[in-house]
Amino acid sequence: MDSKSYTPGSRDILYKKIFLSISEMKYLEREIKKFNWLERTFLRKKEFYKMQYHKSNCDSNFFRFINSGQDNQNTLIHILEQLPENHPDRTWLTGFLI
Template structure:
């Protein structure tokens, strides 16, 4: 690893990217859950499909970002280590990554 990966500024940027990605994914999950069965299948099917497509795209972008470099993986591991074991974000993120 190069020395720039340990600079505080670089670490802050990685934290921001990770937290923004997680926030967007969680937001889309909450919005998707608001659709009723009838809306999903008949009334708002196109809107639901669009939102689901966008969430899948966010998921794959997040995985691609995390897997694009060891620094990104180390930052994510560091974030997970800082969260208490019963913290909802830790539970969610661990479940998302498994």
């Protein structure tokens, strides 16, 4: 999105897309952590690897999305500025801007 096509509505769409992506990645992260070592190794190995693969794809897509345009980066920066200094997601999200 270039600066000529910027509208308040497009900013809302960016926010929604970013929040949905973050929600999906955080959900997958929590679900992956629920697997114990026995499930990861033997019992639910396929399911575990599928979830890891899906999370990796989500991370890659989000990273590409954020780095695809200045508006996307500015929106993420604005979201980060709203989070308190010690918020755990602040560090996690900052990694996508580096």
